[in-house]
Amino acid sequence: xxxxxxxxxxxxxxxxxxxxxxxxxxxxxxxxxxxxxxxxxxxxxxxxxxxxxxxxxxxxxxxxxxxxxxxxxxxxxxxxxxxxxxxxxxxxxxxxxxxxxxxxxxxxxxxxxxxxxxxxxxxxxxxxxxxxxxxxxxxxxxxxxxxxxxxxxxxxxxxxxxxxxxxxxxxxxxxxxxxxxxxxxxxxxxxxxxxxxx
Numbered sequence: 001x002x003x004x005x006x007x008x009x010x011x012x013x014x015x016x017x018x019x020x021x022x023x024x025x026x027x028x029x030x031x032x033x034x035x036x037x038x039x040x041x042x043x044x045x046x047x048x049x050x051x052x053x054x055x056x057x058x059x060x061x062x063x064x065x066x067x068x069x070x071x072x073x074x075x076x077x078x079x080x081x082x083x084x085x086x087x088x089x090x091x092x093x094x095x096x097x098x099x100x101x102x103x104x105x106x107x108x109x110x111x112x113x114x115x116x117x118x119x120x121x122x123x124x125x126x127x128x129x130x131x132x133x134x135x136x137x138x139x140x141x142x143x144x145x146x147x148x149x150x151x152x153x154x155x156x157x158x159x160x161x162x163x164x165x166x167x168x169x170x171x172x173x174x175x176x177x178x179x180x181x182x183x184x185x186x187x188x189x190x191x192x193x194x195x196x197x198x
Contacts, residue, residue: 018065023064023077023082038082061094061095073102078106079109120156123158126181131173136188139157157188
């Protein structure tokens with residue numbers, strides 16, 4: 001993928017890498033232990049960094065998610081178990097599911113983990129797992145949680161990598177709902193900005 005990554009950056013775009021496997025391998029493969037899954041993931045992080053070599057981290061966004069299928073999510077690895085691997089990836093911004101009911105509480109991880117200088121968190125504040133449109137005040141609350149821990153200059157509100165439970169032409173979340181979610185995210189981000197900047 002190195003050649004493709006370089007071409008994207010050379011064309012003037014930010015490179016976003018969407019990676020559901022880093023955190024969902026454990027849940028999909030209940031046989032291996034967590035330690036075995038982390039060992040598996042560490043090798044993939046090394047490979048990714050090799051592909052990203054010489055690409056400035058500020059040009060790279062890395063997105064982890066738990067896949068796009070709508071499932072019970074009871075066997076997924078927690079952020080606290082993989083955050084050390086996440087921060088090894090040569091990226092300037094890290095995006096992750098912060099609106100997922102199974103993982104929304106994990107903002108507390110950042111109270112214990114120091115964000116590397118110059119990096120940004122992009123918590124996903126609207127979910128593709130539900131047709132319910134998030135209230136802008138809830139979106140703002142989600143953004144402010146992160147800003148209060150890592151500083152508002154290190155937080156960008158984000159959306160997940162897709163709004164379909166399958167990569168096909170029949171989205172599970174109708175486009176009209178998706179756009180309403182985006183509107184809620186934009187308004188929530190404006191509310192959060194007023195709260196943290198005054």
